[in-house]
Amino acid sequence: MTEPLLQVRALRKSFGALAVTDDVSLSVTEGELHAIIGPNGAGKTTLISQLSGQLAPDSGTILYDGAPITRLDMAARVRRGLARSFQITALLPGMSVLENVSLAVQARSGSSYRFWRPVADDAALSQEAMQALDEVGLADRAHRPARALSHGEQRQLELAVALATKPRLLLLDEPLAGTGGQEAEVLISLMRRLKDRLTIVLIEHDMGAVFALADRVSVLVYGQIAASGTPGDIRADPKVRAAYLGEEEEGTPDA
Numbered sequence: 001m002t003e004p005l006l007q008v009r010a011l012r013k014s015f016g017a018l019a020v021t022d023d024v025s026l027s028v029t030e031g032e033l034h035a036i037i038g039p040n041g042a043g044k045t046t047l048i049s050q051l052s053g054q055l056a057p058d059s060g061t062i063l064y065d066g067a068p069i070t071r072l073d074m075a076a077r078v079r080r081g082l083a084r085s086f087q088i089t090a091l092l093p094g095m096s097v098l099e100n101v102s103l104a105v106q107a108r109s110g111s112s113y114r115f116w117r118p119v120a121d122d123a124a125l126s127q128e129a130m131q132a133l134d135e136v137g138l139a140d141r142a143h144r145p146a147r148a149l150s151h152g153e154q155r156q157l158e159l160a161v162a163l164a165t166k167p168r169l170l171l172l173d174e175p176l177a178g179t180g181g182q183e184a185e186v187l188i189s190l191m192r193r194l195k196d197r198l199t200i201v202l203i204e205h206d207m208g209a210v211f212a213l214a215d216r217v218s219v220l221v222y223g224q225i226a227a228s229g230t231p232g233d234i235r236a237d238p239k240v241r242a243a244y245l246g247e248e249e250e251g252t253p254d255a
């Protein structure tokens with residue numbers, strides 16, 4: 001059996017007396033889209049922040065591609081191919097869409113690009129950034145300021161920024177938040193395309209999207225994995241229905 005691309009073992013993180021990640025173990029196989037769902041405050045974002053290197057766990061181990069990365073910072077994890085999509089708040093609103101993505105290409109490439117020149121001037125850098133924009137469907141918006149994009153387009157831009165780091169494993173924290181209708185559809189079909197070539201860990205409240213996209217689902221409740229399995233297993237799990245799905249009848253996948 002092939003080794004999982006990501007293995008989390010006995011991860012713990014507390015804020016004061018509150019154990020927000022409480023002995024979490026989980027594995028993500030190369031090529032799968034693994035969704036993490038759970039009620040508000042269950043600890044999903046805190047977990048993904050530890051996977052990306054933004055937050056240090058109190059104890060436990062994170063193995064990526066067979067090697068421990070628990071003590072590596074975010075930049076070192078990005079260089080190994082583990083990227084988190086940056087939130088809209090991390091976008092630079094006055095810079096162009098292309099410049100926002102070019103900065104991510106530049107960050108990955110380190111000193112191979114001359115950092116004192118305006119980022120959009122470097123042809124190779126711009127070309128790579130354009131590829132990422134093309135992949136998310138924003139090539140025709142390249143020269144607009146990021147602030148001129150619609151909310152849904154800004155979420156596409158976040159994905160382009162993450163893709164520009166050439167990840168092998170992509171961590172997505174609520175990519176559909178604040179979107180609806182057509183905007184959500186665009187993002188869902190984009191994730192469907194990305195999952196053909198990348199391993200993805202997805203935190204998402206939109207159960208329709210989760211059950212349409214996920215190969216496996218883990219349910220986090222009060223900082224602990226309450227269940228992990230295929231979407232079919234999760235739908236049928238009485239513990240999950242009681243702890244999570246039951247709480248929002250509208251979002252129940254087979255409602």
Ligand SMILES: Nc1ncnc2c1ncn2[C@@H]1O[C@H](COP(=O)(O)OP(=O)(O)OP(=O)(O)O)[C@@H](O)[C@H]1O
Pocket residue numbers: 015020038039040041042043044045046047
């Ligand atoms: N830096 C922090 N300091 C103290 N408490 C925190 C901190 N970050 C998160 N928490 C608390 O940890 C708990 C889990 O938060 P987290 O954001 O990880 O949950 P979540 O499952 O992502 O929630 P949501 O679905 O609402 O985004 C919450 O009770 C939150 O208030």
